[in-house]
Structure formats: structure tokens, C-alpha cells
Amino acid sequence: MADPARDLPPHVTTPLLSLVTQQALEEDYRQVAERKGSSGIPPDPPKVRAIAVAVIAAFGILVSVAAVQNSRNEAVEDAGRATLIARIGEERALLRSQQDRVADLTRENQQLADDVDARTASRQQAETQLTRLQASAGFAPVTGEGVRIVVDGNPNGDERQQVTDADLAILVDGLFAAGAEAIAINDQRLNNLGSIRNTGPAVHVNTRPLSPPYTVRAIGDTQTLQAELLNTTHGAEFFSLADQLGFVYSMQNVEQLTLPAARQRPLRQVSRAGEEAAPGIEEGPQ
Numbered sequence: 001m002a003d004p005a006r007d008l009p010p011h012v013t014t015p016l017l018s019l020v021t022q023q024a025l026e027e028d029y030r031q032v033a034e035r036k037g038s039s040g041i042p043p044d045p046p047k048v049r050a051i052a053v054a055v056i057a058a059f060g061i062l063v064s065v066a067a068v069q070n071s072r073n074e075a076v077e078d079a080g081r082a083t084l085i086a087r088i089g090e091e092r093a094l095l096r097s098q099q100d101r102v103a104d105l106t107r108e109n110q111q112l113a114d115d116v117d118a119r120t121a122s123r124q125q126a127e128t129q130l131t132r133l134q135a136s137a138g139f140a141p142v143t144g145e146g147v148r149i150v151v152d153g154n155p156n157g158d159e160r161q162q163v164t165d166a167d168l169a170i171l172v173d174g175l176f177a178a179g180a181e182a183i184a185i186n187d188q189r190l191n192n193l194g195s196i197r198n199t200g201p202a203v204h205v206n207t208r209p210l211s212p213p214y215t216v217r218a219i220g221d222t223q224t225l226q227a228e229l230l231n232t233t234h235g236a237e238f239f240s241l242a243d244q245l246g247f248v249y250s251m252q253n254v255e256q257l258t259l260p261a262a263r264q265r266p267l268r269q270v271s272r273a274g275e276e277a278a279p280g281i282e283e284g285p286q
């Protein structure tokens with residue numbers, strides 16, 4: 001069987017680069033030979049033709065090498081570009097992850113800040129409530145306008161005409177009924193755990209002995225406290241008794257009074273709410 005490649009013409013089987021080089025060389029040489037022949041110049045010797053062929057072949061090789069090198073460079077550039085694009089994608093993904101993390105931390109910080117604000121507000125409210133309760137219970141010093149009443153016994157009377165614990169208790173009850181918010185006798189603050197008791201001829205307030213005259217200071221509305229005291233049952237009783245026994249007393253409004261905190265006492269005999277109270281609990285003034 002015949003080989004099909006042997007039946008093909010040379011310009012089909014010859015490599016493209018060799019064919020281009022050969023045809024260009026032969027065409028150029030033919031044209032130059034024709035010009036020389038027409039002008040009477042003898043054709044170039046074979047050596048010159050060989051040099052020309054070598055030069056053209058070298059040029060073709062250089063072109064081929066440049067093409068191959070360009071192809072390789074393009075492949076390297078394509079690979080580098082792909083790597084760079086992949087790296088950019090990774091960095092973008094990392095950036096998005098970090099941005100999401102920052103957003104989560106920002107929300108968490110805001111929640112913590114809101115929680116701190118809420119706790120701060122709750123603490124301030126609790127402190128305000130505690131201060132108010134301490135003031136009303138007598139365990140915190142208080143300042144405000146009020147009334148000062150100075151009471152002493154009959155200077156010319158006997159022991160029955162001297163001020164007793166019961167007399168001061170009536171006055172204190174009248175002041176509380178008239179709207180007093182805090183009361184102290186000779187700087188002894190009264191509260192639910194306080195007491196006014198006679199021990200012999202001396203009056204004891206909060207178990208502390210006091211000497212006459214007795215200065216009763218009550219914080220309250222100066223515009224109404226005195227009048228309301230006279231209108232209360234205990235207030236009317238006290239002033240009626242003071243007039244009968246010849247007590248020496250004075251009452252005046254004061255723009256600013258400062259009462260100390262009550263002395264804290266341990267609760268040794270107090271029971272919880274709903275349980276039977278232990279016997280012997282000392283009560284305050286009624």
C-alpha cells in the first residue's frame with residue numbers, strides 16, 4: 001500500500017516556518033538574480049547564498065524563540081494572575097469574616113453597655129430608695145426646715161410638775177400626727193426602735209439620759225406644722241397639760257434643721273413577718 005505522504009507536493013509536507021523562509025529566500029534571490037542578469041552583473045556565488053540562508057534561518061529561529069518565550073511568559077502571567085485573583089478572593093473572604101466579627105462584637109458591646117446602663121439606673125434607684133428608707137426609718141441624717149420646741153418643767157413646782165417621759169411621748173406623737181418627717185430630742189433621733197423612758201427623775205431617750213431643758217426638733221412644713229400640731233389630739237393634750245403644770249416652753253420655725261441618724265441597735269428579739277413575735281420587745285413612743 002502506497003504512503004499518502006509521498007504523493008503530497010513539497011509545499012504541503014514542508015514545515016510552515018521552513019517553507020516561509022525558503023520561499024522568501026528563493027523569491028528574494030530570484031529577484032536579485034534577475035536584476036543582476038538584466039544589468040549584466042554576475043550572480044552571487046554559492047557562499048553568499050549560504051550566508052544569506054543562514055542569516056534568514058537565524059532570524060527565523062529568533063522569531064520562533066521569541067514566540068515561544070512570549071507564550072511561556074503569557075502562561076506564567078496567567079498563572080500569576082490566577083494566583084493573585086485567588087489570593088484577593090481569600091483576603092476578601094477574610095475581610096468579610098473580620099467585618100462580621102466586628103459587627104458581632106459591636107452588638108455585644110452595645111448589649112453590655114445597655115446592661116451596664118440598666119444596672120446603673122437600678123443601682124441609683126436602689127440607693128435613692130435606700131436613702132429615703134434610711135431617712136424615714138431614722139438611720140440616716142436628714143436636713144430640712146422645721147420646728148424647734150424647747151420644754152422645761154415648772155421652775156417653782158415639785159417633782160410632779162417636771163417633764164416626764166410620758167409628756168415628751170405625747171408631744172412626739174402629736175408632731176408625727178401633724179406631719180413631721182423626723183424628730184430628735186436633745187440630738188437623740190427617734191425611730192421605731194427608739195424609746196422614751198423615765199429612770200428615776202431622769203428622762204432616757206434611746207437609753208441615753210437627758211437633762212432638761214428638752215429641745216425637740218422636728219423636720220416638716222414650717223407653714224403648717226405648728227398649726228397642725230395644735231389641732232391634733234396629742235398636741236392639744238400636751239399644751240393643755242403644760243399649761244396646767246406650769247411647764248416653760250417655746251416653739252419657733254427654723255429654716256434649716258439637721259438631725260443626726262439614730263443609734264443602731266441589734267435586733268435580738270424580732271421575729272419574721274407571719275411568725276409570733278418574741279416577748280419583751282421594747283417599743284418606741286406611741
